[in-house]
Amino acid sequence: MATIISPIDALQFIVDEEVAQVPLTDYPMLNAVQKRVTSQTQLKWNVNVGGAQARTVTTSAAVTAFNDDDYVQASLAIGRIRVESSFQLLKEDIAEARAIGKGALRDLFASDVNSAIRVCLETMATGIYSGTGANNSNAGIVGVDTCLTATTYAGIAQATYTGWTPVVNTNGTNRALTTTLLEAVDNALMRKGGTYNAIFCSPELVSSYRALFAAQANIQPAPLGQSTADIGYTGIAYKGRPIIADIYAPLNKFYFVDSRDIELYTFGQNNTDNRRGIQFAIGKIENNNPDAEQYVVYAKPQLKIKNRPKSVAGLFAIT
Incomplete structure (x- = not known):
């Protein structure tokens, strides 16, 4: 017996398919970081802020002092702010496409869904650099800039735990x-x-680097089991790490990033079972126009930099 699904569930399949086909290489930093889905409204992890000590004593000395590392819980909010894009379709267009066939109906929706995903990703691609966590901009993301420049990140103050202080040259x-x-x-x-495995910056700073150094060809082995090679985005490198031009990166700033230690989470909605990559959902909006249907595509992202002093660094105020 065939399984009957609701129209909105059918649209969610289109959303998942369109997300899977998005060329994330258009968003270099967004593409590089790890992707996770969570159903918790707080991203929590333990941070080792140091404190252990070693001593040199004679063999006859008693152990009189005990010092071990301090572990502090870091926390970032997720799930309360969304990035969204809405669209409207006339019912006449829907009826006409349905009369042509399933493919035409799918294409009608897929075009607007694809556009909505694109503009949301552009907002997120900016947010992972410049986001402050504010609820009215950059998808509510706490970005790398805030991680590097704020005195407190993920609820941990660097004045209290000096080991949480990042590397910033400005x-x-x-x-x-x-x-x-x-x-x-x-x-x-x-x-x-x-450490870091890539440097991200604006295209203008890539030009500055080219002017300073002879461009260094950068071919990296692909992950084990794949017969391809990653030649980077710009063809230049610093100490073997690719320097990647990103149009969403702020001007005048180099970001030294260990992308293996940075995760972009999206909040898991109950109207989609997708648990891979960046999770988008779709909802139908009630409206007062009887001749139109309105929909919204949205995601609830947050960026988690697990080890602030070791996973990111900034070289700012550069031309």
Whole structure:
């Protein structure tokens, strides 16, 4: 016996299909970070903020002091703010497409669904850099900028736990890019035990880098089991890490990122079973126009940087 699903459930299948086909390479940082789905309204994880000590004593000395690392819970809100895009279809157009066939009806909806997903992803791609967590911009995301510049991130204050302080090299006015500045950030991150697998910046800063250095071809082995190679986005690298141009990155800023330690979560809605990648949902909106149907496509994202001092660093005020 055939399973009968509601029209909105059928549209959710279209949303899931369109999301799966989105070329995320158009959104470099968004593409690079890990994707997760959660059904909890708080992203919580434990952070080691240090505190353990080692001592040198004689073999006859008693153990008199006990010091171990402190673990503090970090937390970010998710699920209370959404990024959305709505669209309207005339019932005459729906009836006409239905008369032509299922394919025409699907294409009618898919076109608007695809556009809605695209503009939402553009907002999210900006938010993972510039988001402040505000409920009226950047999808409510707490972005990398806020992680690097705020005195408190994920509920942990760096004044209280100095080990939570990130690496940021900045200045009151813009400076010309130099090898000394790049080395300063690289060394500072290394001293914290951190690393990075890519540098993200605006296309303009890629041009500045090209002017400073001869472009270095950057071909990276693909993950095990795949017979392809990732040649990066720009063909240039710094110390073997690709420098990736991202039109959504703010001007005058280099972001040193370990994308393996950064996760973009979306809140799991009860009207979709999709648990992979970025979860979008669709809803029908009641309206006062009897000749139209209105829909909204939306997601509820949040960015989680698990290890603030080791996973990201910034070189700011650069031209």
